[in-house]
Amino acid sequence: MADSAQELAKKRISRRRFMIVGINAVGAGTALLIAAPIVGSVLSPLFAKRKTPWVLVADISQVPVGVPTAYVVNLPIDEGWTVPPVPRTVYVVKLNLNGSVEMLTLSNVCTHMQCDVHWDINLKQFLCPCHGGLYSITGVNIGGPPPWPLFRYEHKLVGRTLYIRNVLTGA
Amino acid sequence: MSSPSQPPRSALVAKLTRPVARPLAATYRWVDERMGISDLTHQLLYEAVPRRGAWSYSLGSATLIIIVLQIVTGMFLLWTYVPSTTEAWESLNFIEHHDEFAAIVRGMHLWGAYVLLFVIGLHMIRTFVSGSYKKPRELNWIVGVILFLLVLGLGITGAMLPWDQAAYWTATVVTHVVDYIPFFGNWTQEILRGGPQMGPETLTRFFAIHIWLLPALLVPLIGLHLILLRRHGEHGSWVNYEGVESETEGERATRMAEAEYPYPAVPSDPGYAVPMDLDDFFPSQVFKDATVSFVLVLIIFVMAVVVGAPLERAANPAALNYVPTPEWFFLPLDQLLVQFPQAWMIPVGVFVLPGIGTTLLMLVPFLDRSPEREPWRRPEVMVPALFAILFLIFEALLAVNRLFNL
Numbered sequence: 219m220a221d222s223a224q225e226l227a228k229k230r231i232s233r234r235r236f237m238i239v240g241i242n243a244v245g246a247g248t249a250l251l252i253a254a255p256i257v258g259s260v261l262s263p264l265f266a267k268r269k270t271p272w273v274l275v276a277d278i279s280q281v282p283v284g285v286p287t288a289y290v291v292n293l294p295i296d297e298g299w300t301v302p303p304v305p306r307t308v309y310v311v312k313l314n315l316n317g318s319v320e321m322l323t324l325s326n327v328c329t330h331m332q333c334d335v336h337w338d339i340n341l342k343q344f345l346c347p348c349h350g351g352l353y354s355i356t357g358v359n360i361g362g363p364p365p366w367p368l369f370r371y372e373h374k375l376v377g378r379t380l381y382i383r384n385v386l387t388g389a
Numbered sequence: 390m391s392s393p394s395q396p397p398r399s400a401l402v403a404k405l406t407r408p409v410a411r412p413l414a415a416t417y418r419w420v421d422e423r424m425g426i427s428d429l430t431h432q433l434l435y436e437a438v439p440r441r442g443a444w445s446y447s448l449g450s451a452t453l454i455i456i457v458l459q460i461v462t463g464m465f466l467l468w469t470y471v472p473s474t475t476e477a478w479e480s481l482n483f484i485e486h487h488d489e490f491a492a493i494v495r496g497m498h499l500w501g502a503y504v505l506l507f508v509i510g511l512h513m514i515r516t517f518v519s520g521s522y523k524k525p526r527e528l529n530w531i532v533g534v535i536l537f538l539l540v541l542g543l544g545i546t547g548a549m550l551p552w553d554q555a556a557y558w559t560a561t562v563v564t565h566v567v568d569y570i571p572f573f574g575n576w577t578q579e580i581l582r583g584g585p586q587m588g589p590e591t592l593t594r595f596f597a598i599h600i601w602l603l604p605a606l607l608v609p610l611i612g613l614h615l616i617l618l619r620r621h622g623e624h625g626s627w628v629n630y631e632g633v634e635s636e637t638e639g640e641r642a643t644r645m646a647e648a649e650y651p652y653p654a655v656p657s658d659p660g661y662a663v664p665m666d667l668d669d670f671f672p673s674q675v676f677k678d679a680t681v682s683f684v685l686v687l688i689i690f691v692m693a694v695v696v697g698a699p700l701e702r703a704a705n706p707a708a709l710n711y712v713p714t715p716e717w718f719f720l721p722l723d724q725l726l727v728q729f730p731q732a733w734m735i736p737v738g739v740f741v742l743p744g745i746g747t748t749l750l751m752l753v754p755f756l757d758r759s760p761e762r763e764p765w766r767r768p769e770v771m772v773p774a775l776f777a778i779l780f781l782i783f784e785a786l787l788a789v790n791r792l793f794n795l
Contacts, residue, residue, distance in 0.1 A: 260580060261580060263579050263580060263582070263583045263584050263585075263590065264576060264579055264580065266584070268584075268585075288709060290707045295584070295586055295588045296584075297583060297584035297586070297588035297589055297590055298583060298584070298588065298589050298590040298593075299589070300589055302474070302475070302588070302589065304586075304588070304706050304707075305705065305706055305707035306706055306707050307707045307708075307709060326709065330726070330730075330735070331561070331562040331565050331566065331726060332561045332562065332565040333558060333561070333562065333711075333712075333713065334558075334708045334709055334710065334711055336709040336710050347710060347711075347712040348562070348712060348713065348726075349723075349726050349727045350727060350791075362727075362730060363726060363727060363729070363730030363731065363735065364730070365730075365731050365732030365733075365735060366732065384586075
């Protein structure tokens with residue numbers, strides 16, 4: 219009889235254990251059901267497919283040689299529920315290298331902290347006012363904290379018309 | 390509850406107020422019987438606190454009052470503000486030009502944030518100098534550091550919401566900082582921005598973080614901060630423990646035995662469980678707390694009316710020459726961005742140094758474990774702390790010099 223009482227106590231404890239484990243399991247399941255879609259929605263930008271259409275910049279015959287020229291281009295930023303045309307500045311650099319003309323389409327976003335750089339006529343360099351970054355005419359980082367050269371927009375020429383799209387490449 | 394010390398009311402006043410006072414008192418008794426308001430109030434107000442240096446202990450309650458002010462003003466900013474890249478600036482511009490009262494509310498929210506960070510700084514310095522983080526209050530120090538970091542997060546996310554030039558470029562720089570996290574940087578930036586570049590979801594995400602995520606963490610942690618404070622009793626500053634070392638064992642035993650609620654603090658170093666001289670939280674400390682809070686809220690109000698909150702031109706992502714000036718409490722970090730150039734050094738300035746600083750701040754109670762409270766007998770922590778503060782001020786001054794002499 220003493221045995222069965224012990225048995226009973228053991229059983230009671232195991233029933234208690236069962237419920238405690240059950241509470242934890244059911245609780246974890248509930249939390250998972252709530253958390254999974256939330257985490258998914260927070261991470262959703264990582265899985266988004268984005269359209270990057272070509273946008274007209276300029277007639278390249280108008281671009282002076284050897285002087286970076288700023289053009290404001292309304293780039294469609296495909297994000298969330300909307301594709302707003304966001305004004306962005308692209309520096310078109312036309313270089314004459316031993317007779318052959320090279321076109322660069324530099325983003326004016328500093329590679330350090332993404333402030334806005336501008337071509338300084340006196341320095342003959344791109345200057346970032348935030349933390350003093352400097353870039354050469356081809357966008358190579360030559361001073362201050364920037365870790366990389368200015369990024370370049372993907373561009374194409376149709377006849378003499380220059381197009382870019384919102385795809386950035388390293389130099 | 391009536392006590393024998395209550396002053397006698399004039400018979401005339403009693404007679405005149407009776408028709409209102411009696412039903413009110415009856416209603417109160419009815420509710421109190423069911424809810425125990427008197428017991429709760431009694432429990433909240435009647436505790437012992439250290440007597441000496443009490444004005445400096447009002448910084449914590451001032452912090453609490455200003456956080457409440459931030460929550461309330463924030464609630465009412467939502468009556469007009471629209472968290473959308475196309476309308477955020479427009480809605481605030483409307484407030485600034487057509488709704489004077491809302492402009493004051495906005496001004497109080499901004500100046501409230503400034504005063505809050507300043508007062509939290511003083512509160513931390515006060516706690517540090519008094520050695521109040523020592524046994525058994527280590528965890529409350531850590532909770533306080535987390536609260537400080539959350540308030541910094543609220544400050545920086547709030548600065549992004551107006552979507553004017555300052556907000557846009559602040560958000561750009563802040564969300565780009567995380568890009569330098571090894572391996573996961575790009576993903577983190579994209580998650581925060583809601584895309585690879587700044588866009589509509591950047592604003593909605595930071596709006597949600599500012600008004601819900603961070604406050605939802607902040608409020609319960611404030612509760613924990615207060616529960617722990619009450620559990621240990623206020624430590625006060627070292628002046629409340631003068632003569633602890635020369636006490637006889639009998640004197641100490643008597644002091645411990647006669648300690649009023651919530652003392653003695655356990656586990657505590659011998660002699661430091663009860664301040665030498667106690668006062669009542671209500672009304673002595675509450676009076677000081679209320680006065681300090683009033684003065685601070687008055688400063689916030691006056692600054693909101695006189696200076697208000699600035700609103701620059703609407704965000705222009707194509708800007709050519711805009712210099713974002715960080716909020717003053719982020720100037721030292723901004724200066725580190727200049728001092729650590731090039732790809733491999735940037736993470737040092739952005740993560741490693743601030744990370745070491747924050748970790749050291751959290752670990753203060755475990756680095757300074759002696760029972761000694763007097764600041765000048767703890768040079769091994771006071772001197773490094775002084776240098777740390779001077780370093781932050783020095784960095785901020787360098788940043789100011791750089792940004793305003795362009």
